[in-house]
Amino acid sequence: xxxxxxxxxxxxxxxxxxxxxxxxxxxxxxxxxxxxxxxxxxxxxxxxxxxxxxxxxxxxxxxxxxxxxxxxxxxxxxxxxxxxxxxxxxxxxxxxxxxxxxxxxxxxxxxxxxxxxxxxxxxxxxxxxxxxxxxxxxxxxxxxxxxxxxxxxxxxxxxxxxxxxxxxxxxxxxxxxxxxxxxxxxxxxxxxxxxxxxxxxxxxxxxxxxxxxxxxxxxxxxxxxxxxxxxxxxxxxxxxxxxxxxxxxxxxxxxxxxxxxxxxxxxxxxxxxxxxxxxxxxxxxxxxxxxxxxxxxxxxxxxxxxxxxxxxxxxxxxxxxxxxxxxxxxxxxxxxxxxxxxxxxxxxxxxxxxxxxxxxxxxxxxxxxxxxxxxxxxxxxxx
Amino acid sequence: xxxxxxxxxxxxxxxxxxxxxxxxxxxxxxxxxxxxxxxxxxxxxxxxxxxxxxxxxxxxxxxxxxxxxxxxxxxxxxxxxxxxxxxxxxxxxxxxxxxxxxxxxxxxxxxxxxxxxxxxxxxxxxxxxxxxxxxxxxxxxxxxxxxxxxxxxxxxxxxxxxxxxxxxxxxxxxxxxxxxxxxxxxxxxxxxxxxxxxxxxxxxxxxxxxxxxxxxxxxxxxxxxxxxxxxxxxxxxxxxxxxxxxxxxxxxxxxxxxxxxxxxxxxxxxxxxxxxxxxxxxxxxxxxxxxxxxxxxxxxxxxxxxxxxxxxxxxxxxxxxxxxxxxxxxxxxxxxxxxxxxxxxxxxxxxxxxxxxxxxxxxxxxxxxxxxxxxxxxxxxxxxxxxxxxxxxxxxxxxx
Numbered sequence: 001x002x003x004x005x006x007x008x009x010x011x012x013x014x015x016x017x018x019x020x021x022x023x024x025x026x027x028x029x030x031x032x033x034x035x036x037x038x039x040x041x042x043x044x045x046x047x048x049x050x051x052x053x054x055x056x057x058x059x060x061x062x063x064x065x066x067x068x069x070x071x072x073x074x075x076x077x078x079x080x081x082x083x084x085x086x087x088x089x090x091x092x093x094x095x096x097x098x099x100x101x102x103x104x105x106x107x108x109x110x111x112x113x114x115x116x117x118x119x120x121x122x123x124x125x126x127x128x129x130x131x132x133x134x135x136x137x138x139x140x141x142x143x144x145x146x147x148x149x150x151x152x153x154x155x156x157x158x159x160x161x162x163x164x165x166x167x168x169x170x171x172x173x174x175x176x177x178x179x180x181x182x183x184x185x186x187x188x189x190x191x192x193x194x195x196x197x198x199x200x201x202x203x204x205x206x207x208x209x210x211x212x213x214x215x216x217x218x219x220x221x222x223x224x225x226x227x228x229x230x231x232x233x234x235x236x237x238x239x240x241x242x243x244x245x246x247x248x249x250x251x252x253x254x255x256x257x258x259x260x261x262x263x264x265x266x267x268x269x270x271x272x273x274x275x276x277x278x279x280x281x282x283x284x285x286x287x288x289x290x291x292x293x294x295x296x297x298x299x300x301x302x303x304x305x306x307x308x309x310x311x312x313x314x315x316x317x318x319x320x321x322x323x324x325x326x327x328x329x330x331x332x333x334x335x336x337x338x339x340x341x342x343x344x345x346x347x348x349x350x351x352x353x354x355x356x357x358x359x360x361x362x363x364x365x366x367x368x369x370x371x372x373x374x375x376x377x378x379x380x381x382x383x
Numbered sequence: 384x385x386x387x388x389x390x391x392x393x394x395x396x397x398x399x400x401x402x403x404x405x406x407x408x409x410x411x412x413x414x415x416x417x418x419x420x421x422x423x424x425x426x427x428x429x430x431x432x433x434x435x436x437x438x439x440x441x442x443x444x445x446x447x448x449x450x451x452x453x454x455x456x457x458x459x460x461x462x463x464x465x466x467x468x469x470x471x472x473x474x475x476x477x478x479x480x481x482x483x484x485x486x487x488x489x490x491x492x493x494x495x496x497x498x499x500x501x502x503x504x505x506x507x508x509x510x511x512x513x514x515x516x517x518x519x520x521x522x523x524x525x526x527x528x529x530x531x532x533x534x535x536x537x538x539x540x541x542x543x544x545x546x547x548x549x550x551x552x553x554x555x556x557x558x559x560x561x562x563x564x565x566x567x568x569x570x571x572x573x574x575x576x577x578x579x580x581x582x583x584x585x586x587x588x589x590x591x592x593x594x595x596x597x598x599x600x601x602x603x604x605x606x607x608x609x610x611x612x613x614x615x616x617x618x619x620x621x622x623x624x625x626x627x628x629x630x631x632x633x634x635x636x637x638x639x640x641x642x643x644x645x646x647x648x649x650x651x652x653x654x655x656x657x658x659x660x661x662x663x664x665x666x667x668x669x670x671x672x673x674x675x676x677x678x679x680x681x682x683x684x685x686x687x688x689x690x691x692x693x694x695x696x697x698x699x700x701x702x703x704x705x706x707x708x709x710x711x712x713x714x715x716x717x718x719x720x721x722x723x724x725x726x727x728x729x730x731x732x733x734x735x736x737x738x739x740x741x742x743x744x745x746x747x748x749x750x751x752x753x754x755x756x757x758x759x760x761x762x763x764x765x766x767x768x769x770x771x772x773x774x775x776x777x778x779x780x781x782x783x
Binding site: 063064066067070090092093095096111116121125138143146163165166167168169172173174176177178190191192193194195196197198201203210212276282283284286287302307308310313314316318320321351353362363364366376 | 398481559568585600750
């Protein structure tokens with residue numbers, strides 16, 4: 001397992017070289033969400049990195065609408081000559097890189113992409129040109145292991161860095177900034193809401209839009225050796241929002257982990273840390289509680305729904321099945337709270353209050369009252 | 384299939400809403416089964432209801448698209464094949480998908496047309512070309528695109544393009560927001576969105592003042608593109624999508640009717656210089672909504688697209704109920720959702736044409752006993768009025 005990271009200046013690059021890393025990711029201000037380098041500084045840094053025998057990766061993780069895409073895509077080609085690989089997130093950028101360059105491609109599959117056929121599909125699409133795939137930090141370790149073993153390209157995972165929660169192209173902070181910031185100037189804020197249990201979300205607005213991060217940074221430094229054993233190819237160290245000098249400690253910890261060193265590292269690190277869903281992802285377990293499942297069961301012998309329950313008088317049932325309802329049908333009625341009632345129809349009337357033997361589908365049946373049955377109860381044939 | 388005129392694609396969170404949307408003119412509806420969609424809390428359709436819904440729509444010339452737009456994990460994907468076989472058997476017209484694994488699964492098991500969901504944030508020609516090469520026949524483009532950009536995607540990628548024209552909007556790039564995942568333990572991209580973007584936040588922006596800024600800074604105004612309809616048509620957009628499977632019958636019906644009528648006017652007259660435009664806009668405003676915005680349909684959304692207000696429960700008009708049955712011999716039977724009084728003025732929205740106003744002077748319950756004030760969750764009868772049919776919607780101006 002190799003470490004990969006970002007450099008924003010020559011000092012970063014020197015530290016990367018000193019720590020024995022083999023590659024660096026560079027972010028151009030027009031193509032990278034948090035890239036700050038213009039053409040000259042990017043090319044200068046790329047050149048220096050090459051001289052240091054580092055592999056140099058061009059990051060294009062901005063999502064671009066068509067007008068911007070067409071305007072900027074052409075600008076990449078002359079820049080790419082100084083790079084070894086192109087790293088993209090937008091499927092459009094992947095397609096463009098595949099068709100218009102001969103560079104090895106790295107695909108950032110961090111949003112969604114939580115299944116093997118999909119991940120393999122991206123790799124297959126670029127016909128041998130996929131050099132690496134960047135996995136989602138929402139994946140638990142058993143899935144990371146499976147993908148590292150079964151995908152035929154190396155996988156990368158964030159090892160330490162901010163957790164991006166929200167990305168919009170809209171400028172959301174500057175309207176609140178009372179003209180204290182100039183156009184396209186980066187604005188930072190910290191947000192909290194009484195409606196959220198978490199306080200202190202870092203928020204950044206820059207020329208590419210607005211980004212909100214988790215209050216804690218993601219950290220699997222203490223699991224680095226385990227990840228190596230799972231077959232992870234690249235462990236990404238993203239210290240762009242903290243202290244880059246901690247790269248050395250991360251490198252040491254990833255190779256020779258001790259609790260004492262890790263505690264010392266955490267003490268110095270500017271944010272609290274979390275491991276996210278690495279051990280388990282249960283973000284679907286609350287779903288059954290989001291709705292009343294007693295009211296979801298409308299399969300099979302479903303007749304319809306009680307529209308009116310007039311105490312001592314009648315029940316009105318809208319017959320929404322395709323069979324209709326007959327006098328002497330036996331019914332099972334399920335109350336919204338789950339209580340089940342049974343009933344034999346002996347009085348069946350239409351809305352004209354005429355006694356009938358049959359109510360056709362999509363009509364309303366008026367039957368005898370049954371205590372305890374409420375409006376919205378579900379009605380089934382009882383067989 | 385390309386349309387000379389775009390279809391109106393309405394949301395249908397339940398079988399009732401599907402029927403309402405189709406009867407009010409929608410050319411197509413999108414619906415969700417019990418799994419694989421992004422509206423876990425919605426009623427959604429049982430298998431029987433899906434079958435009935437498809438039959439109902441097809442008999443009236445409308446199409447049904449089924450959402451499979453969760454970002455599925457492997458274990459979810461394993462459950463998908465049976466559902467795909469079922470959808471194929473009942474002849475749904477398309478599925479709406481955001482995950483490549485789902486695209487691969489659907490295309491390997493069926494010939495169902497695949498529409499790429501807005502969750503995939505298709506924003507440019509190259510992305511559309513990629514999805515086309517994967518087997519998609521349509522892309523539902525990201526809401527960050529202008530109509531002109533979407534038109535270019537259609538022409539250059541050679542794929543059908545669907546655009547949102549109305550409804551609530553994610554502020555984030557769709558599919559790129561995981562606030563709920565990490566703060567509420569609910570996967571927003573598998574149907575558990577907790578709408579944290581609608582919260583009020585206190586923001587410390589490092590300004591000189593000690594006071595934090597309080598703002599609903601991540602909340603977007605609702606999209607409304609009625610006046611831009613000619614541009615959608617000129618750009619050849621195939622489908623105009625109305626957001627809102629969780630929204631009311633009144634919403635599904637009103638939106639379907641207004642956008643269908645507006646398109647029909649354009650089709651007949653070749654222009655949009657209609658006195659009806661103000662009427663249509665007024666009708667759209669009668670349905671509960673946040674402040675409207677064009678968002679990015681013309682230019683990239685600016686500061687005026689932020690809905691910096693608390694969600695407003697107050698509304699000018701409310702739904703009174705739905706017509707359950709109506710005939711000259713029976714009268715009009717209404718399932719009451721919100722109470723009204725004897726003497727109140729009600730509006731019944733017919734499937735086509737102007738609203739029917741009536742005074743509720745003679746109200747009875749279904750046992751023919753006189754009623755002076757109706758109650759929610761009851762059935763009442765009014766004297767018959769020509770043109771009223773079952774499933775039509777009844778509304779009332781909310782009293783000050």
